[in-house]
Amino acid sequence: EPEVTQTPSHQVTQMGQEVILRCVPISNHLYFYWYRQILGQKVEFLVSFYNNEISEKSEIFDDQFSVERPDGSNFTLKIRSTKLEDSAMYFCASSWDRGSPYEQYFGPGTRLTVT
């Protein structure tokens, strides 16, 4: 069964460093998403991406964040200068369509720890 994969599973970085979280969505999917979950809290939408551009972003997704689909298979989330409060689990998701019954498939997540 196709699945969304994410690397690394756990990333530790120092405050102020740049990090890139990588995701490989399901190959024929067209819509891509990043979500964040701070430990013990709910899953929050960060950004949606379609047709090589951001289609929606939340208030959390400020100038420190960027997304890219560099090669048609990977989907990356970059945090330019990490802060302690960026420590969270980051989930990538993809779907064939944005609506209808189409499912959003989630990756296993990357746990980011900023020290």
Added chain:
Amino acid sequence: AQKVTQAQTEISVVEKEDVTLDCVYETRDTTYYLFWYKQPPSGELVFLIRRNSFDEQNEISGRYSWNFQKSTSSFNFTITASQVVDSAVYFCALRESGSGNTGKLIFGQGTTLQVKP
């Protein structure tokens, strides 16, 4: 504005008890989808069910059942004869489908279910 509320933060039951997790949502869209996800201690999000706003039929899958009531904007989840393996955080989520929507999911705060042996 869309919103999902799971008022129960934590529930603790003894194995074999039935338990119901509540979910109340708000949306202005007439077309939307509701979801339940399970997050075990390992951290991944496991899809359990999706319902669309036009289908108010209750659904049963093994020990799991879901009660969707549009009149009260609720989508409750019941586990019958709970087991220790059901211990997890459960999230209810909403996806609107009107024009301009990008398909994002809005999650509730989650309910932590602990099933004791």
